[in-house]
Amino acid sequence: MNEKTKILVVDDERVVRDGCHRVLTGKGYEVLTAENGRQALDLLAGEVIDMILLDLKMPVMSGEEMLGITTEKYPNIPVIIITGHGTVDTAVECMKNGAYDFITKPFQMDQFLLTITRAAEKRKLEQRARQFEEENIRNLYDLNLEKSRLKTIINRMANGVMVTNRNLEVVLHNPALMRLAEISSEVENPAPVTEIIDDKSLIKTLEQIQSGEIPDNESISQEIQVGKNILRAISAPALGPDKNVAGTVTVLEDIAAFKQLDQMKSDFVNMVAHELRSPLVSIRQLNSVLVEGLAGPLEEKQQDFVNRGMNKIDGLLELINDLLDVAKIEAGKYVQRQVPTDIGKIIEETVALMEERAKEKGIDLTYSCNDLKPVQADPKNIEEIFNNLISNAINYSPEGGRVTVTAQGFGENMEIRVEDTGVGISPEELPKIFDKFYRVKHPKTREVVGTGLGLAIVKGVVEAHHGTIDVESVVDKGTTFRILLPVITQ
Numbered sequence: 001m002n003e004k005t006k007i008l009v010v011d012d013e014r015v016v017r018d019g020c021h022r023v024l025t026g027k028g029y030e031v032l033t034a035e036n037g038r039q040a041l042d043l044l045a046g047e048v049i050d051m052i053l054l055d056l057k058m059p060v061m062s063g064e065e066m067l068g069i070t071t072e073k074y075p076n077i078p079v080i081i082i083t084g085h086g087t088v089d090t091a092v093e094c095m096k097n098g099a100y101d102f103i104t105k106p107f108q109m110d111q112f113l114l115t116i117t118r119a120a121e122k123r124k125l126e127q128r129a130r131q132f133e134e135e136n137i138r139n140l141y142d143l144n145l146e147k148s149r150l151k152t153i154i155n156r157m158a159n160g161v162m163v164t165n166r167n168l169e170v171v172l173h174n175p176a177l178m179r180l181a182e183i184s185s186e187v188e189n190p191a192p193v194t195e196i197i198d199d200k201s202l203i204k205t206l207e208q209i210q211s212g213e214i215p216d217n218e219s220i221s222q223e224i225q226v227g228k229n230i231l232r233a234i235s236a237p238a239l240g241p242d243k244n245v246a247g248t249v250t251v252l253e254d255i256a257a258f259k260q261l262d263q264m265k266s267d268f269v270n271m272v273a274h275e276l277r278s279p280l281v282s283i284r285q286l287n288s289v290l291v292e293g294l295a296g297p298l299e300e301k302q303q304d305f306v307n308r309g310m311n312k313i314d315g316l317l318e319l320i321n322d323l324l325d326v327a328k329i330e331a332g333k334y335v336q337r338q339v340p341t342d343i344g345k346i347i348e349e350t351v352a353l354m355e356e357r358a359k360e361k362g363i364d365l366t367y368s369c370n371d372l373k374p375v376q377a378d379p380k381n382i383e384e385i386f387n388n389l390i391s392n393a394i395n396y397s398p399e400g401g402r403v404t405v406t407a408q409g410f411g412e413n414m415e416i417r418v419e420d421t422g423v424g425i426s427p428e429e430l431p432k433i434f435d436k437f438y439r440v441k442h443p444k445t446r447e448v449v450g451t452g453l454g455l456a457i458v459k460g461v462v463e464a465h466h467g468t469i470d471v472e473s474v475v476d477k478g479t480t481f482r483i484l485l486p487v488i489t490q
């Protein structure tokens, strides 16, 4: 924008042209000259001119005629009429016809320059205003384009989209949402959320988001049922320009097919596990007849082979039993019989059974308890919990470590801790260790055999007893599992 203002001087008198050229160039303007209207129009056609100084009395084409052409063809260029005293009336007439101002000959220098400066400023202001307007139009166009693109995407998406305002009213939704929510009639925006999805847990989530409890880089995922559809709803805050929560955005996905597949997979695994167990139990029985020498004495080598086979069979049976346990927990049929149970005694027995293995690894396994009340529980299941936790603590600790089991009263609960000084679990892995089949890949525990079902069973059993389990761990320092089980209170 710092370019020089370009002035075209149109006058048939050479003295005027040269004078203007000299004075105006000296003031920092760029000056072009033409001695008649035709020359001037040629110049205008090839250059961007900011201002015209136009003499009225000229051969070839009169100033008035030239003014008529320029105001029509170049309406944004200010034209200043140069006139003698005798033609002031005509000059005034010219201003009515679109000229910006006039100056009389002979020029009074101050007046002359002032008129030019004002015209130049006017031209600049107008140019800037025009630029702003063009930019505005362009931005509006871009905005509309963006809006229309977004609208197309949202309307074509297979997932439902629901956007709410500060009052939790739906202000934007797409056809997929209506389909998933099984609504066939038109819904006018804004509409209360409950008019589209009446699910308490989702509404609670949206309220939490709206109140600012959820950071803007987090989202909440939950499963909800709407009519016969099972949906996964992922909700997040929508921030306004002031960075405050201006509403919520929820994307809903139909997960019925995944659920069905998951169920089919579980059914298949259960079926296979079940079908494998009976023949394996028979093989084990036959094998034990051999091991015990009931089918005749075995040579040392034969005995060794049969024993090894027996170990493998036991491993397989353990895996199958774990698979069936998980299936039962998932079906809610695991905890069969609950009686007042002395948990302390069960832990003591489990610790005693594990002592041998701990000793082999040079691990110091200890147990202490105080103030224990009975718990309403299935003793076999409880045994499973400590079997898994203590064997994990031993398996995932290097030689010479310590495993400490403690149990104590904790208000209406019993608190049991299984602590070890083992390899630990990194914060990224920690949330996954209770998943079925999840095992941490760790160079130091690579040789430990397992299926990753132990902790899934432990969690299922604890929860079936209305208890909770959590875990804290520091890599290379150790891990602590903490269980709370409600005690019987009279």
Ligand SMILES: Nc1ncnc2c1ncn2[C@@H]1O[C@H](COP(=O)(O)OP(=O)(O)OP(=O)(O)O)[C@@H](O)[C@H]1O
Binding pocket: 322, 388, 392, 393, 396, 397, 420, 422, 423, 424, 425, 433, 438, 439, 440, 441, 449, 450, 451, 452, 453, 454, 455, 456, 479
């Ligand atoms: N005390 C522990 N210290 C360090 N890592 C552990 C500990 N307990 C569990 N883990 C990690 O969590 C994973 C899951 O444990 P989980 O008991 O479910 O399966 P597993 O021991 O691998 O197999 P199994 O089903 O035979 O018990 C383990 O593979 C191990 O990586």
Ligand SMILES: [Mg+2]
Binding pocket: 388, 391, 392, 450, 454, 455
């Ligand atoms: Mg385990």
